[in-house]
Amino acid sequence: MANQNNNQNNDNNNNFFNNNPLLAFAIFSIIIIMIFKSFVGEGESLGGMMNTQSVSQTKQVKYSEIKKQIEQGTITSVKLTPTTVEAIADDNGRKIRYVAQNVPTYDKDLIPLLEKKKITYEGVMGGGFLSELLSMMLPILIFFGIWIFLAKKMSKGMGGGILGAGKADKLINSEKPDTKFSDVQGVEEAKDEVKEIVDFLKFPERYMELGAKIPKGLLLVGPPGTGKTLLAKAVAGEASVPFFSVSGSGFIEMFVGVGASRVRDLFAQAKKEAPSIIFIDEIDAIGKSRASGGQMGGNDEREQTLNQLLAEMDGFGTDTPVIVLAATNRPEILDAALLRAGRFDRQVLVDKPDFDGRLAILKVHAKGVKLSSKVDLTIVAKQTAGLAGADLANIINEAALLAGRFNKKEIEQEDLLEAIERSFVGLEKKNRKISEVEKRIVAYHESGHALMAELTKGATRVTKVSIIPRGLGALGYTLHLPDDEDRFLKQKHELMAEIDVLLGGRAAEEVFIGEISTGAGNDLDRATAILKDMVSVYGMSDIAGLMVLKRTENSFLGGGMASTDYSEKMSEDIDNHIKTTLNERYAFVKKTLNEYHQAIENMAAVLLDVEVIEGTKVRSIIAEYEKENHMESRLAHGDKIAKAEAFAKEQAEKNQEDNEEG
Ligand code: ADP
Ligand code: ZN
Secondary structure, three states, X not given: OOOOOOOOOOOOOOOHHHHOXXXXXXXXXXXXXXXXXXXXXXXXXXXXXXXXXXXXXXXXXXXXXXXXXXXXXXXXXXXXXXXXEEEEEEEOOEEEEEEEOOOOOOOOOHHHHHHHHOOEEEEOOOHHHHHHHHHHHHHHHHHXXXXXXXXXXXXXXXXXXXXXOOOOOOOXXXXXXXXXXXXXXXXXXXXXXXXXXXXXXXXXXXXXXXXXXXXXXXXXXXXXXXXXXXXXXXXXXXXXXXXXXXXXXXXXXXXXXXXXXXXXXXXXXXXXXXOEEEEEEOOXXXXXXXXXXXXXXXXXXXXXXXXXXXXXXXXXXXXXXXXXXXXXXXXXXXXXXXXXXXXXXXXXXXXXXXXXXXXXXHXXXXXXXXXXXXXXXXXXXXXXXXXOHHHHHHHHHHHHHHHHHOOXXXXXXXXXXXXXXXXXXXXEOOOOOOOHHHHHHHHHHHXXXXXXXXXXXXXXXXXXXXXXXXXXXXXXXEEOOOOOOOOOOXXXXXXXXXXXXXXXXXXXXXXXXXXXXXXXXXXXXXXHHHHHHHHHOOOOEOOOEOOOOEEOOOHHHOXXXXXXXOOHHHHHHHHHHHHHHHHHHHHHHHHHHHHOHHHHHHHHHHHHXXXXXXXXXXXXXXXXXXXXXXXXXXXXXXXXXXXHHHHHHHHHHHHHHHHHHO
16 A cells, blocks of 8 residues: 555666566676687587487596506596596496596696597586586576576565665665645645655755754554555655655565665755655564564664664754655554654654544545536434544445446446445355255345334434355344444443344344254354453453453454453453353343234345335334234434434535635
8 A cells, every 4th residue: 555656766777687687687697608609619409428329337537547447448538628537338238427626637648548548538628617617607607697687576565676786776766756645635634744854855055054853754644545655655745855765675575684784875865855754664673672673683674773773863964954754554563773762753643534534535526537516524423433544445446346347427326335245245256156945034134223223322323134154154234323423432332232242143044943053153253252342451340340350452453362360260250251141142132022923024034125224214124013903112312313313414505615715
């Protein structure tokens, strides 16, 4: 995602051999082979000698051995080169070749001896030596060729070549982006934080005269795809300064020993063209804490690279208008040395966008495509809570592809909806045939989820239920899209509601199919995890009370290690608590499904018929059933639906105002 402009490197010394390494290698090898051939001379095969075909054995021997054999008359022919003597012996029709290396061919007795014994002999100008040299060179040439080939291949993903590995200019991306702050949306605080850098890069003298200390390094922290690279580019674009970018993993993955020199070159270039921006993506690849490293080997390389980076950052003063921006989604693993004053002492959070942010990002990306005037992007923004900017850009693109496939002139709302679903649940696999038995199981399973979601206070209402297999492994799904503003907190009853909904699938299989399948494994896993967290992280049980039993580090980025530091007894209590609670909830869910027996049957029947039903259909099936049986309605989301609709209307009005203003 971050490597969009990889091929725009500053490679303008258009070197023929760098651009055509394979061709260069081929030419090079042919020339070498031709030179050797002409030396070796006519009739000389590579590395061979006369009678090569019939020789059944070659023996390396001492010269004295050959001479002895000549005197004994077993030798039939001899070949002399400046450094070797090769003799063919006839052993009852079997030809054996004796070769003596580095022999004193100036032995002046040899020729008369050969004459005397009437042995045919010939002298070859350097034959043995050269062919040997060639046979030594060949593997080297092949290796060289493979190396160039691989280097070229690797460089494709890295933005340059590695010919002349010490010189980094091919790996470092340099460009003058025209990205502007208006292209980056939904990260307003981060934008505010980096704005002053732009001013500094534009008017460095002002700040230097005042003796102001401008940060040298700034760390952009946030989940993947939130626009860290884009923001860094926008800083360069706004200030119209060169943007040098490298990826942290690119430093390490190449060849040992080049990381440090690459850092040196990167800074040298940036300083030469100051004011400028250096952007290091995935800095965790080099900046991993030395303590957390763990494995041996490769570590040295990383450490050298890291040390060079630290040295470079310390090396230039605040009078050099070069600013280093680095990005990571794992700040917790960075070496403390990187975060010290004068290095990356400022951290800027680039988080996932909220509703307004998502809407703004969608608008940015909608500019590049043809949207129908009927499309309401607020709906898209509302249904994409939890997605990052890159996902949203992707949804717009996916919708355009879908519209194109159906030969439409404009993208319509339904294309966007389909694109959202795809990004949430993976590609629809219409082609995949599932058996009727499986389909029935899935239909009841999903109906169970859907019923519980609609009847439970605190659960998220159903948007859509489908039994068309999607993505990897999921045979069906019940889609719950948040219909409210973004939620950052969950109350206890909402967590419990989630558990009931999760158990609905398995309970339905038991009640309606009479047997349990493996399809509920993931649901049970999630239900268990929620209960565990309630006990050990959120202090929501009597077992542990307010005591936190599990420390999660950095939960907003989803990473972190859990350490357990409690007694065996506590661990047992927790297990029992989770088991009892799950059993209790399961019994309740089963009871509910039985009370709504016919409603589930109806829902499953419709699902088996049409495969996909909307949330409204789910609710009407339930409501109808309740009416028929004169039950008081237990539908839980009546007020919520009204609220969501009011919210959507309000947003739409607000948007219209915005549009009228601007
Ligand atoms: P990161 O570096 O945080 O992984 P990128 O900057 O590489 O994310 O984002 C990839 C692409 O996604 C961007 O080029 C842009 O098209 C889109 N994108 C991501 N975040 C945003 C945002 N906040 N505003 C607009 N577009 C965004
Ligand atoms: Zn399920």
